[in-house]
Each structure stands twice: as C-alpha cells, then as structure tokens.
Amino acid sequence: MKVAGLAILGLFGILVVGLLLGGVPVVDGLRLLFQGAFGDRFAISQSLVRATPLLLAGLGVAVAWKAGVFNIGGEGQLVIGALAGATIAKALHGFGIAPLATISILLASVVGGAGWAAVAAWLSIKRGVNLVISTILLNFIGLQLLVYGVDGPLRRAGQSAPMTEQVPDAWMLWRPSRQTDVHFGVVIALLLCIAVGYFLFRTRKGYLMRATGANPQFVRANRYPPEPIQFQAMLISGALCGLAGGVQYLGINGQLTASFSQQYGFLAIPVALVGGLHPAGVAASSFFFGALFAGTSNLSRFGGGGSYFVYVVQGLAVLGLLGYQFLRERNEVTNQ
C-alpha cells in the first residue's frame, strides 16, 4: 500500500514537472487533464478505450521483457496485426458471417503480430542480430507497409484519401452503449491480463520464461536451452501486440489509414515498465496512461503539442522509477 501511495504521489509530481517543462500553466493544465480523463461519462469511456490497446500491448511487452527479450517492436507488431486483420476483412468482404468474421479478423491480427515478432526473434537466435535494433527497424518497415497497404492493395476504390474499406457494423466489436466508445475489447484485454498473470506465475512454461529473464545460465544449467523459451516469449509478445492492433481496428476505427497507429505499441513499453512488468501493475499503469492520453486532448486549449505530453510524462516516469529503484537498493545494502 505504501508503494502504491508513493507511486501515485510520484506520478502526480511528474505531471507537474511535465507541465512546467512544456510551459503549460500547472493548475489549469491539471484541471483540464482531469476533466478530459474523468470529467463525465464520455471522458471516462475515452480513458478506458485508450487504455485498452496500451494494456494489450503492454502485456505483450511485459512477457518478452520478463523473459529477458527486449522487444521494442510492439509498434510494428501492432501495425502488422491490424494490417493482417484488414487483409482478412477485405477477403471476407461481402460474404463473411458476423461473429465468424470478427473472430477471423482478430485471429489474423494475432498471427500477423506474432509473425512480425518471429522475424526479429529468428534473426536474433540464428544470425545474432541485436533484437533491440532489429525490432526498432521492423517498426519503421511495418509502418511503411501500412502506408503501402492503405494506399495500394487494400485501398478503398473511389476514395480520394488513402484508406481501407469500412468494416460492416455487424463485424465490429460489441458496444454496450451508443453514446460512448467503450467496446468489448476492454473485456478481452482484462481477461487476457488475468490469463497472462496465470501463465507467468502459475504454469511451468511461465516459470521457465521468468527464470530465463532472471538468469539464463541457471536455465541452461538445468538443461533447458534459453533460445526456444525466448522465441516463444517473443511469439506471445507479438501476438498480444498484434491483437492490440486488431482490437483497435474492430473496436474503434473500423478502417485503416496511414495514421491508424497512435504509437500505442511504442507507448506500451513505458506502460509495462512503470507497471513493474507485472500484469496487475501493467493494468494499473495502462489505465493511468490511457486516462492521460484522453486528458491531453483538452490541453490543446493552451496551444498545440498536447499529444506529445504523454511522451514527456512517460519518459519522466521511467526515469523516476529507475531513480527510486536505485535508492531502494542502496538503502537495502547499507541496512544490511
């Protein structure tokens, strides 16, 4: 409880520092952020909806990093996942049956994300290519593939701006209310959060992944080669990030444009880190950053640049967390 209180206090302080750095009046800025995130029903629904892809991709990042694989490629995996989903949507166009089409599109996004992650994992294991670098490069390539897709093979005919066909309403994820954007993806994300927690902490494979991240020599000494374990961690990671893209596609947009991704896959890295790479922590931090995301839409009243505020807070939050960890470890050493 003490840690949670400290975290809330720390994040509040970071918000203030971020506003000061960006030259936004602090009190008004905080009030507008809060209104945008929790002011009314619509604001709360926006916070939830923004948190959903962050939670899914954040879980993906957490699984990989727990296993000692620095997957920075969540963004590329998310985009390729959505692209794979849109490809299936185009293939099923005209004859798909509602629930089956929805499930196929989501499955395609899972496979797409996992496949994109598998490229980096394979290159790392077989060719010794640094995974941090390869996943970053694959992010850029994935983003250009999205631009190519929406302007080329998947482009909706007779439309001046490049975008894909709108998915039929019946294929979209179920919404409890017409007034808000909350969709069934929120439930999917929460269920997967529990599933990932169970997997990591209650199954043999999850234990092996955590052990590999903590100490690969230990795992190897027990005759488990770490490479296949890390490969599987990357597959799960990519699958979750890809699903984040698919859920965003069928939950909110219904079609892809070049600006489909709002960097959710990239923002998911600090979400996972601030959440301590633990599913419950990732859920809490994704909600915080989702709310912040929703709140920043209000900051535009103080001039542009509000959308960048999330990055500032995330950067400061991760640095703050590292500083806190350092101080805590040092105190433990001196108290011994």
Add this chain to the structure above:
Amino acid sequence: MIDAVLILRYAAPIAFAAVGETAGQRAGMINIGLEGTMLTSAFVATKVSLATGSPWVGIIVGAVAGLILALLTGVFTIRMQQDQVVVGTAVNLLCFGLCGMLFERWNGATGQLLSLPPLPKFAGGLDVVLLLLVVSAVAISFALFRTEWGLRARTAGEYPASLEAAGYSVIRTQFQALLISGLMAGLGGAYYAIGVAGSFAPDMISGRGFMAIAIVTFARWKPIWGLLSACLVGYFESLQYQLQMTHQDIPKSLLIALPYAATLLILVFSGRSSNAPAALGQPYKGMR
C-alpha cells in the same frame, strides 16, 4: 550519376552518431537514447541558429545539448547502474515529447516551414562540418587504438574489473566515452537540421539514431568502418530520393522503407562478431 559529396552529406548525421557510438560501445555503453539526442540537438540547433542568425552557434549549442543528454544518461546508467536499454528508451521518450510539444507550441500544430541560415560551402559542396566528421572519425580511431586512454576505454568495455584493479576509475572512463557519443550524436543532429534539411520537423530524425547503433555492429566496432558503413546507408537514402523522382510507379512508402530494410539486411549478413565488447550493456557494479 552518383554524387559522392551528396552521399556524404546524407550520411553525415548517421556517421557522426555511429562514430561517437563506437567509442561509447567500446567502453561498454550502448546509448539507445541516440535517436532522441539527435532530435533534441536538431531542435536546439534550429532554435539557436534562428535566434542568432548564425549556423555555427546553432551547431555548437546543438552539440552541447548532446553532451547534456549524455550526462543525464550516464547518471542513470553509470552512476546508478540501471539498465541501458531502459534508460535510453526513457531518454528517447522525453526528447520526442519535449521537442514535439515545444515545437508545436511555438510554431503551431501544422508546423510552419522554417528555413535556417545555411552553412558556407567550399567548392564542390563540402563544408567545414563534413571535414570535421572525417577528422573526428580518424581522431577517435586513433584515440581508441593508439593511446593509453583508448586502452582504458576498451578495457572498461571488455573487463571493467581489471581496469579498476589497475587503479583507474571505470565510472570516469565510461562517462568520458559516453560524453563522446553524446557530443557526436549532437553534432550529427545539429548538422542534419542545419546542413542537410535546412529546417526542423518533430519526426525528422526518423530512426537515424537507431540506424547508427546498427551500423556500429556492422562496422565491427571500428570508427573508420563506421563512417564508411554510414556512407553505404547514405547511398541508399539518396538512391531512395532519386528513385522517387525517376520511378514514380514504385510506391513511395516502399522506397522510404528501403534504408531501414537495407540496414536490417546489413545486420543479417554481418552475423555474430568476436569484436563485440564483452561487457557491452552490462552495468558495472564494482569489484566483488
């Protein structure tokens, strides 16, 4: 026709960062924050050169911004022994956020087109900064492999405990190497804004810092090879622009992806290397 000076100019921002990062990585420091450093330096150089009217002041202050970010990175990675990838990612986020936010607040969300005071050029299109790039690649190579300081730096990257046992400070040595990396990335970013683009946009660096890190691996941790490999990537970049003009039937997005794909392929075929510093990326927690 392939224009060598043009390629060198496109390559210069990546080359600066890659040459500096070579020194950093030889001392064991992976600086993932290179991307954000380049962006911040480009931004600072833009602001300062517009305010003073002098491209030189812009480049110098941009380089100083790189130094300051390296100092910040070092406090977390060297002094506090935190994970270098995590710290670098945080630095990148902070830089993206601050540069984007301040740029939009000062210039509006659409971003008016800024035009910066140009650098004076010699005959043939070369300028002082490009010469500085070549000189600094040679100088860093000399410093790393022919001086006592270089031996210390490389020891910090291979087996830091032995450096400490010999009576030298690992912290100081790694800080020095990291500052070189930050200074060079700062020069690269500032030169990109002033010497190459002549303008600023929050997404202008678009992966060049990350490509520089990739190039260090491909160049087997050798500064001069780093410069040459950066020229290879610079060639792909200028090729991409040329193809955009001559072959308008090829989708532009695929051409933009070309330098990234080329960098990835380069890494695939460079394979594992025994030149990699043994303690690369590992926080040094003192002799135990």
